[in-house]
Amino acid sequence: xxxxxxxxxxxxxQKRKYWFILLAEVIMLSLLFILPLLFYxxxxxxxxNNLFLIFFLIxxxxxxxxLFIIWTDYYLDLFILTNKRVVxxxxxxxxxxxxxxLSLNCIQDITIETKGxxxxxxxxxxxxxxxxxxxxxxxxxxxxxxxKTKEDVRLALEQYQKL
Amino acid sequence: MMQFLFQKxxxxxxxxxxxxxxxxxxxxxxxxxxxxxILIYHWNKYGYQSKTIKLATIIYFSGAVIIxxxxxxxxxxxxxxx
Numbered sequence: 309x310x311x312x313x314x315x316x317x318x319x320x321x322q323k324r325k326y327w328f329i330l331l332a333e334v335i336m337l338s339l340l341f342i343l344p345l346l347f348y349x350x351x352x353x354x355x356x357n358n359l360f361l362i363f364f365l366i367x368x369x370x371x372x373x374x375l376f377i378i379w380t381d382y383y384l385d386l387f388i389l390t391n392k393r394v395v396x397x398x399x400x401x402x403x404x405x406x407x408x409x410l411s412l413n414c415i416q417d418i419t420i421e422t423k424g425x426x427x428x429x430x431x432x433x434x435x436x437x438x439x440x441x442x443x444x445x446x447x448x449x450x451x452x453x454x455x456k457t458k459e460d461v462r463l464a465l466e467q468y469q470k471l
Numbered sequence: 472m473m474q475f476l477f478q479k480x481x482x483x484x485x486x487x488x489x490x491x492x493x494x495x496x497x498x499x500x501x502x503x504x505x506x507x508x509i510l511i512y513h514w515n516k517y518g519y520q521s522k523t524i525k526l527a528t529i530i531y532f533s534g535a536v537i538i539x540x541x542x543x544x545x546x547x548x549x550x551x552x553x
Contacts (some may be wrong), residue, residue: 358549359487365542369499372538373506376531380510383527384517402509405517 311388311395320464322388323457325450326432330382334375341371377402387448387457389464394437396448410446412468414439418461420454437461492546499542503535 313319344364348355384399394415398406415437422433433454437446451457511528518524 356549356552358545358552361545362492362542362549365538365545366495366499369503369535369538369542372531372534373503376510376527377506379527380513383523384513399513399517402513 311390313390314392317390317392320389320391320460322386323451324387325382325385326430326452328426328430328432329450330379333378333382337371337375337378341368387451389457389461391464391467394446394461396446408446410437410439412465415461415465416440418458420458422454435461489550492549496542496546500539503539507531507535 311319344360344367348360348364381399381401384397384405386395386397388395388397391412393412394410396406396408396410398408400406417438419436419438420433421436422428422431427433431454432450432452435448435451435454435457437448438444439446448457510531514524514528
């Protein structure tokens, strides 16, 4: 279980960053993967094929590991909304993990931001939650359909206030 | 031209010799094992044994085994071809 829930606490949803954010990084890695091949075919002289293959495989292994570090970073980031609180889990590379919890009654204002052409077309963006707590601003990055998420948080807040 | 030949021989004789390449291979294996332990630690501790994590582990190690196998084969092939 990711969270230790109170007896009457229920998870409304848990969301990861939008898959496109991961895809963009994978595309970058793919470009880096073909870079040595471009270099090889553009060389004015010939180098030993086996030797090139050795260097290319070492390069591929490096990118393979980087790919899984990026994926780990993506997969372990999580935004959880329960009927009592908002939890933002942020994995920042390896050995750096931040878990922020915000009680629903501390929420003052929710702002969404969709920045750029791709984010607008694919409908993902950031959510900023203004709080009355110690941490003034709570930021959840790269969430799909931020308007819907904002609405879900607002409804959860309404339900919480009714209790 | 002389400088190029000197550099070429220097690289092939001293830098890319059999011992050095196999040493690099072993070093890569060690580094890979260390990084894998770190990744598995994160996956097990924070991934909560999900199916996705299990699938990722299989893909990660399968890919790495394939790359290491071709690499070992290529190193062997390279020195046989000289």
